[in-house]
Amino acid sequence: MVKNETRSGAVSSESVFGAPCWVSLTTRDVEAAEEFYRAVFGWKWRTNSLGDRFRVALADGVPVAGIAGVASMWQMAVAWTPYFAVASADEAAARCRERGGTTAVGPIAFSSGRAAVLADRDGAVFGIWEGRLVTGWEEWREAGPTFIRLHTRDAFDAAIFYGEVLGWASPGEGCCEVQYNGDEVVLRSGGAAVARIHSGAVEAAPDPTIRPHWQIHFAVADVDACVRAARDHGGAVLQGEEGAEEAVLADPDGARFTVTARREH
DSSP states (O other): OOOOOOOSBBBBGGGTTEEEEEEEEESSHHHHHHHHHHHHHOHHHHHHHOOOOOOEEEEEEEEEEEEEEOOOTTTSSEEEEEEEOOOOOHEEEEEHHHTTTTTEEEEETTTTTEEEEEEHHHHHHHEEEEEEEHHHHHHHHHSSEEEEEEEOOOHHHHHHHHHHHHHHOSSSOOOEOOOTTTTTEEEEEEEEEEEEEEEETTTTTTSTTTEEEEEEEEEEEEHHHHHHHHHTOOOOOEEEEEEOEEEEOOOOTTOOEEEEEEOOO
């Protein structure tokens, strides 16, 4: 993987373009979300320059996720959203629209880069980020999400859409590799599997877990402990039994995420 740096020496989005580089929670109640995820993951929180509605989650001192209490104000769904690194947010947003996707927010300029929230042509929401990464990419992946998975109508059609928007399988160093594995598409960056696309979602399904969406998977040492903490702090268990290596949970506001047993390297 090529390592591009900004003038400040920090790794930029161009070093991992096309790969997931951040996750953010849109919620209605920042304080309630802080309490819930502190109990489930042991995260600590810090404020940032965006204001009182925004926080950054820290795992062992490493920034791993953002939280934005803007769901009601911006009329956005309560949900976890993955962000993909791009060389140009404006160009990626334009490519999304040209291919039948939509733009929900942005691109918006921040002090360290530009971001936008988009939706693919099946309605699955994702973000893009251009600029300096919050932390080192490998460090973030080790401390934060293990990977993300897109549940969609047609994995191969979705792979073409995202490949064209995010520059997957482009020539040159640093781009993501796309691997077709049976009915699933696997995205790799630097040899690591960073995203998976799976067929079978139904666009008009009344159950939001069946409609096309991106699911964030967090690696944890004890899945059962996370399940208990989620229940004790107002969350819900959507899938997973005691002793399972994976469980799908929902926070008190309804945002869904997955906890997966951490595997030793």
